[in-house]
Amino acid sequence: HVLQRDWAALYAEMQAFRAACGDAHVKAILATGELQTLDNVARASWVCMLAGADFIKTSTGKEGVNATPEVSLVMVRAIRDYLALSGFKVGYKPAGGISSAKAALQYLSLMKEELGDEWLTPGLFRFGASSLLTDIERQLEHFVTGRYSAAHRHAMP
Numbered sequence: 001h002v003l004q005r006d007w008a009a010l011y012a013e014m015q016a017f018r019a020a021c022g023d024a025h026v027k028a029i030l031a032t033g034e035l036q037t038l039d040n041v042a043r044a045s046w047v048c049m050l051a052g053a054d055f056i057k058t059s060t061g062k063e064g065v066n067a068t069p070e071v072s073l074v075m076v077r078a079i080r081d082y083l084a085l086s087g088f089k090v091g092y093k094p095a096g097g098i099s100s101a102k103a104a105l106q107y108l109s110l111m112k113e114e115l116g117d118e119w120l121t122p123g124l125f126r127f128g129a130s131s132l133l134t135d136i137e138r139q140l141e142h143f144v145t146g147r148y149s150a151a152h153r154h155a156m157p
Helices: 009-021 038-050 069-084 101-115 132-143
Strands: 025-028 055-056 090-094
Touching: 009 025, 009 038, 009 132, 038 069, 055 069, 069 090, 069 101
Parallel strands: 025 055, 055 090
Antiparallel strands: none
């Protein structure tokens, strides 16, 4: 719907998902790498939040283009502005391409700067990055022992 700029259809579809899910949390996956412009990302974020999404997510993590800092800034600022307008807190989940603790820190900093400490909780901010766990384990081991272990020693190489 986004590429055709059919915002009413996107809203109706998201609203139907919201209704079908009842009290369960609804996560809107925007596939931002496919949306072509940051304006489309912002509008899709807004439409999904207005239609009842509890979380907005950049992508499944399997697309060619996944989470980027630029897209994340647009989505997080939409969340901030939506909160100011509605009083409703929407969560954010960047997914794909976040495979190092160093990269994760960029997203944590973005959340803290734009939305504050309150968003640094699993109820409002999560990573969609399965390979991130291995790097965090390796960084913690380096902190404790002073050396890195081989990736094959961890559950998710």
